[in-house]
Amino acid sequence: MIRSFYTSVAGMSSEMTDISALSNDVSNQATIGYKGDFDSMLMASANPLSYGMGGLVRGTGVLSTVTSLDLTQGALQQTTNPFDMALQGAGFFALQTPTGTMYTRNGAFHIAANGQLVNADGDVVLGANKAPIQFPDLQGKAVTVSVNGVIQVGTSTIGQVGVFNATGWAKSGADLFTPTGAVSAAPQTFIRQSMLEQSNVNLSTVLGSMISSQRAFSASAQMQQYAYQMLTEATDSIAK
Numbered sequence: 617m618i619r620s621f622y623t624s625v626a627g628m629s630s631e632m633t634d635i636s637a638l639s640n641d642v643s644n645q646a647t648i649g650y651k652g653d654f655d656s657m658l659m660a661s662a663n664p665l666s667y668g669m670g671g672l673v674r675g676t677g678v679l680s681t682v683t684s685l686d687l688t689q690g691a692l693q694q695t696t697n698p699f700d701m702a703l704q705g706a707g708f709f710a711l712q713t714p715t716g717t718m719y720t721r722n723g724a725f726h727i728a729a730n731g732q733l734v735n736a737d738g739d740v741v742l743g744a745n746k747a748p749i750q751f752p753d754l755q756g757k758a759v760t761v762s763v764n765g766v767i768q769v770g771t772s773t774i775g776q777v778g779v780f781n782a783t784g785w786a787k788s789g790a791d792l793f794t795p796t797g798a799v800s801a802a803p804q805t806f807i808r809q810s811m812l813e814q815s816n817v818n819l820s821t822v823l824g825s826m827i828s829s830q831r832a833f834s835a836s837a838q839m840q841q842y843a844y845q846m847l848t849e850a851t852d853s854i855a856k
Contacts, residue, residue: 638826641817649721650815652686690816698759699725702813707779707805710742722791744776761809779805
C-alpha cells in the first residue's frame with residue numbers, strides 16, 4: 617500500500633510536467649519559428665526491491681526524464697516584407713542580444729534607423745562572419761536575398777545572412793535558442809525571402825495529448841485515494 621503512494625505521486629508529477637510542456641505549445645502555436653516540445657517518460661526504478669526467480673525488480677510508476685525539442689520544419693507563409701526570411705532545413709539565424717549571441721528561427725526582420733538588420737525586439741541579425749549586417753541608404757533600390765543568404769541592394773552585394781547549426785539546442789524563450797554543442801555554418805539550409813516559418817505545433821495533436829495526460833493525472837490521483845482508503849481500513853483493523 618505504501619508503494620502505491622509512491623507510484624501515484626510519480627504518475628501525477630510526470631503528467632504535470634507533460635501538461636506544462638503541452639500548455640506552452642498551445643500558447644505559442646502562433647509564434648513565428650516556434651518549436652514544440654515532447655516529454656519522455658521511463659519506468660521509474662527508485663528504491664527497487666529484488667525478489668523471486670531471475671531477480672525481478674518492482675518499479676514505482678513512471679518518471680519524467682527529459683523534455684526534448686521537436687525541430688521538424690514548420691510551414692512557410694508568404695509575406696510582402698522583403699526583409700522577412702524563412703529557413704528551409706536545419707539551421708538558425710544568429711542574433712546579437714544584450715545577454716550575448718542567441719539563435720532563432722523567427723525571421724521577421726526589418727531595417728533599424730542606423731541601417732542594421734534587426735528583429736522585432738531590436739536585436740541585431742548577424743552575418744555569416746558573425747558581424748552586424750549594415751544596409752546603405754536604399755534610395756528605392758530593390759533588396760534581394762538569395763537562397764544562401766547573399767544580400768543585394770540593386771546590383772551591389774552588401775553581405776550575407778548567417779545561418780548556423782549546433783549538435784544540440786535548448787530553449788531560451790518562445791523563439792530564442794542557445795546551443796548545447798559546437799556551432800558551425802549550415803550550408804545545406806536555404807533562405808526564402810519574403811516568407812516566415814510558422815510554428816510546427818499541430819494544435820489538434822497537442823490538445824489530444826493534453827486530454828490523455830489529464831486523464832492519466834486523474835487516474836493517478838484516484839489511485840492515491842484508493843491507497844489511502846485501504847491504508848485507513850488496514851490501520852483500523854489492526855487497532856481492533
